[in-house]
Amino acid sequence: MRRGITATALVAALALAATACGGDDKPEGGKSSGELSGTVTWWDTSTVGSEDKVFKKLAEGFEKKHPKVDVKYVNVPFGEAQNKFKNAAQAGAGAPDVIRSEVAWTPEFADLGYLAPLDGTSALKDQDDFLKQAAASTKYKDKTYAVPQVIDSMGVFYNKKIFKEAGVEVPASIADLKTVSKKIKDKTGKTGLYLRGDDAYWFLSFLYGEGGDLVDAADKAVTVDKPQGVKAFEVVKDLVDSGAAKTDATDGWENMQSSFKDGKVAMMINGPWAVADTLAGAEFADKANLGIAPVPAGTAGHGAPQGGHNLAVYAGSENLDASYAFVEYMTSVETQAQTAGELNLLPTRTSAYAKQQAVDSEIVGFFKPVVETAVERPWIPETGSLFAPLVTEYTKVLTGQTTPEKAASATGDSYRKLLKGWK
Amino acid sequence: MxxxxxxxxxxxxxxDVARGRSRGTGNxxxxxxxxxxxxxxxxxxxxxxxxxxxxxxxxxxxxxxxxxxxxxxxxxxxxxxxxxxxxxPATYEFVGADNYVDALTGTQFLGTLGWTLVWTVSCVSITFCLGMVLANMLNRRFAGRSAYRMALILPWAIPGFVSVFAWRFLYNEDRGLLNKILGGAGVDGVPWLNDPTWAKFSVIAVNVWLGVPFMMVALLGGLQSIPSEQYEAAEMDGATPWQRFRHITLPGLRPVSTTVILLSTIWTFNMFPVIFLLTRGGPGEATQILVTQAYKFSFEISPRDFAQSSTWGVLILVLLMLFAVVYRRVLRTQGDNW
Structure with a gap:
């Protein structure tokens, strides 16, 4: 009950602070002091070298509003954060107060009992303002465990200069992608597409493009080993074997970014999270050189995955009240508008799209409709577990160690082991 | 003491006791x-x-x-x-030997074990041979000997993960130094860590590079303890260099070499950092050895499978213990006092 009162008080205090003076932090409930204090440690997973600077600055802005709170910003590499958080949370030591939790991790963390439910706390404000797709992953068993921070999807990033040199247009389908890549190779000697081979997330748009899916949660069925799944594996294998795309089994992110930024490949599939880093590259000193288009369609149409990040509060945090307030602050309309303007990240609040910074960002403008039609994954605790078996088989296919049929069926088998009782 | x-x-x-009894005073x-x-x-x-x-x-x-x-x-x-x-609260249950049956009847454990054995045998044998050659070379007197010795010990002096990361940069297919040198010589780039076979070769090469200094130093110490009179006598009898190596150096090194081979086998079998930091067991699962796979079960997949991970851990322990016992037996039958 105590927390409930403080929570309402906090919302009130924040509202006041937002207007102008923020002088009166006396709660209406008559409690002596609602002033927040203590330390809030935040694990951010944004891209180092570009996004992290902005998020650090924003996080520290919270200290200005609440001078007694000390925000500790820690950037944890995205690839390690899920495991690091689990280690710390389970050990009960060293876990942050607030974690930037990828959408698929959120139900898993919640299921494991690592997250504090946020319903009725100050973390959630104007819930109806959130995009429906963004809010979906924050719910687990009728409770809300996180607040959506950014939403994203994927598109094809292309180097306009190389495209002009080769005299090609943006490929609309995978068949086009192959001819475009070939022309680029013939005319400029450069590779058409960089396809990440060490992360199965980059496989999803091909799987959805062929009309496949990993699992069907409504039907409780594993679908990755259906013919569409096999077809998707065939498509990516063909792209690499034919030379239309190049790939790596290790260091995929660094290799992808550097070869695209240095103009060694003409295209990559990527999301808004890569924009700030890409624009820092030599080829994109003139920002207009970067083009973004929808992912090439498969035989069943366009199919980019919907992703994003939430902010969640660790259940064992010693400073829950300040953490709730911090989460609210980091997901507020003002903060989201600022990240949209400075980093071209997509807000999760409808009202943030109306802000000038969001309106001015071409990339936000491009991705907004993409996100609306992007394929949503089922938000079950196991969604975060589906990638480990998939990436092994995906890399095996790309490096010629297995056939698409075997890869699809091996992935399906491990999913059935994971999801007990599914078809 | x-x-x-x-x-x-x-x-x-x-x-005391004996005395007490002999007196027989009804104690x-x-x-x-x-x-x-x-x-x-x-x-x-x-x-x-x-x-x-x-x-x-x-x-x-x-x-x-x-x-x-x-x-x-x-x-x-x-x-x-x-x-x-x-x-x-904990809700897991006792399942008996199910995990062991699963591991030993499935293909994954045996497949991984096969590559782990190939990896161990090739790493240990190559490291031992190279270490032996280098130790013999450095056992002679020549100008700048101590500088050479220092340089060869270097891989050992650098923290393992630093050198493994350095190798990872060298191996990078597009931007790595190795492929740039090959490219300069007009050779196509090699997919060091991206092709399953090359990846196996690459991890073995790095482990050999890391392991040679230890072998070399240990064998050099052994060489210096072989009395030079034996060599002189053999030379008097007209033994060729090869005969001297075969009949004096090798037997003289035996106590040292048996120990370093045993140690090196155990270390290589469980050489986690090289595999994990270079390839994470990839591409696919091509370079996954038993310990990295056990780690994967326990820390990388979700939900983390503690049971299977510890099963693999216990099996690794049993295998290494079996190896040590058999190794000791074999040596004992050959007359070593172990």
């Missing part, structure tokens, strides 16, 4: 074995107690717990957790 003391005390005490019956051992060796026991305690805590407990977990179906979701207000 402790051993020494207890022995002398034991002798003295034994004498109480001799104390039980345990009590006697305690009263006689109490000093030794007190001295070793801290060591026993520490070993029990840092080795015994995890070992027992690992074996116990391997007999259950424990995973991330059913172990006890206590996070803030959330208290979740």
């Amino acid at each position: 402790a051993v020494h003391t207890s022995q002398s005390v034991a002798k003295a005490a034994g004498d 109480p019956p001799p104390p039980s074995r345990l009590r006697r051992a305690l009263s006689v060796h109490w000093y030794a026991w007190t001295m070793v107690a801290p060591v026993v305690l520490v070993i029990g805590v840092i080795i015994g407990y995890p070992l027992v717990r690992g074996v116990w977990l391997s007999l259950t179906d424990a995973d991330e979701r059913n172990v006890a957790r206590s996070i803030g207000v959330n208290q979740m």
